[in-house]
Amino acid sequence: MSSEQFSITPEDRFIDRRTIIRGMGLGLAGLSTLGVTHFLHGISGSWMLQDGSRSAIEPAIGELCKDVFPGQRSTRFDIAPRTLTPEKISSVYNNFYEFTTQKNRVWQMARNFKVDPWKIEVAGAVEKPFTLDIEDLIKLAPLEERLYRFRCVETWAMQVPWVGYPLSKLIDRCKPLGKAKYIRFVSILDEDRLPGQKDKQWPWPYFEALRLDEARHDLAMVGVGIYGHGLPMQHGAPWRVVVPWKYGYKSPKSIVKIEFTEEKPPTFWNQALPDEYGFFSNVDPSKPHPRWSQSMERDIGTGVRRPTLLYNGYAEQVAKLYTGKEH
Ligand SMILES: Nc1nc2c(c(=O)[nH]1)N[C@H]1C(S)=C(S)[C@@H](COP(=O)(O)O)O[C@H]1N2
Ligand SMILES: [Mo]
Numbered sequence: 001m002s003s004e005q006f007s008i009t010p011e012d013r014f015i016d017r018r019t020i021i022r023g024m025g026l027g028l029a030g031l032s033t034l035g036v037t038h039f040l041h042g043i044s045g046s047w048m049l050q051d052g053s054r055s056a057i058e059p060a061i062g063e064l065c066k067d068v069f070p071g072q073r074s075t076r077f078d079i080a081p082r083t084l085t086p087e088k089i090s091s092v093y094n095n096f097y098e099f100t101t102q103k104n105r106v107w108q109m110a111r112n113f114k115v116d117p118w119k120i121e122v123a124g125a126v127e128k129p130f131t132l133d134i135e136d137l138i139k140l141a142p143l144e145e146r147l148y149r150f151r152c153v154e155t156w157a158m159q160v161p162w163v164g165y166p167l168s169k170l171i172d173r174c175k176p177l178g179k180a181k182y183i184r185f186v187s188i189l190d191e192d193r194l195p196g197q198k199d200k201q202w203p204w205p206y207f208e209a210l211r212l213d214e215a216r217h218d219l220a221m222v223g224v225g226i227y228g229h230g231l232p233m234q235h236g237a238p239w240r241v242v243v244p245w246k247y248g249y250k251s252p253k254s255i256v257k258i259e260f261t262e263e264k265p266p267t268f269w270n271q272a273l274p275d276e277y278g279f280f281s282n283v284d285p286s287k288p289h290p291r292w293s294q295s296m297e298r299d300i301g302t303g304v305r306r307p308t309l310l311y312n313g314y315a316e317q318v319a320k321l322y323t324g325k326e327h
Helices: 010-031 037-044 106-110 134-138 167-174 268-272 315-322
Strands: 119-124 130-133 144-151 156-166 182-187 207-211 221-226 240-242 255-261 296-299 305-307
Touching: 119 134, 130 134, 134 221, 144 221, 156 167, 167 221, 167 255
Parallel strands: 119 255, 156 296
Antiparallel strands: 119 130, 144 156, 156 221, 182 207, 182 255, 221 240, 296 305
């Protein structure tokens, strides 16, 4: 990954400008924070791109489980006064190396990707390994909508309304054994449909992991939707993990396998660039990346630069996970 200070293309700026013009037309919606996400979605659902095509906000899951969205709005973790990032910005600026390393092209390359059928293998230190169907995963617990901060290690940040449920509910369903200390996630491997996986400088498939107590924290989510509907492919359909106090790469997308382990598992970015990316990767303004500072971040919706917050603003909730422990 590289710091975005060096990678903003003219096209990104074009999207920003167009969105600002559009935002003026939306009036209050552009300033909205809480409680209006579905209103915003309704508008952005018919938003047209300049070439006449629709914005790639169609849920990749299609008709599957449509009845369970958008879920119940939860205000427990609200992050006012920061404004919601418009869907038309976050859905065209993505990191998903399986498709491409160009953030503004992921949504275009991903929009015809079919995710149905999709199965999730549960393995390792569990009572009994099994396979879960995506429909069962989506319906495993009541869906909630939570507005979270999200901070990429490259220094860009956003505030988005994820739809899902606590990861702890999925963990309980997996019935891990007492000796399990870590949970590991493996993303899809399909070189024919994921052109980025032909680039052998990366150790495909994408794999990530959390310590089990981190994964069981109330803030860690199974993400199955965003902005009131199912995930579009560029955000990691049909499901992903969302861990808002860590850098974005700790929130793996399009997961096909969960494994419980006793030993700390290797992770994709740590394996690829061990001097740059560690296991815990908690957002910390005082710990610079070897190639850039982490003290400031840029909001992709407003363009505003602001100080980075320890644990991405969730210190009150998560700092205790790390007292007297490795972090
Ligand atoms: N499988 C997979 N998961 C991934 C990535 C990826 O390239 N592949 N990129 C990560 C990074 S670096 C970030 S910042 C977030 C971006 O999520 P978003 O595109 O939904 O905003 O996804 C993370 N999860
Ligand atoms: Mo990232």
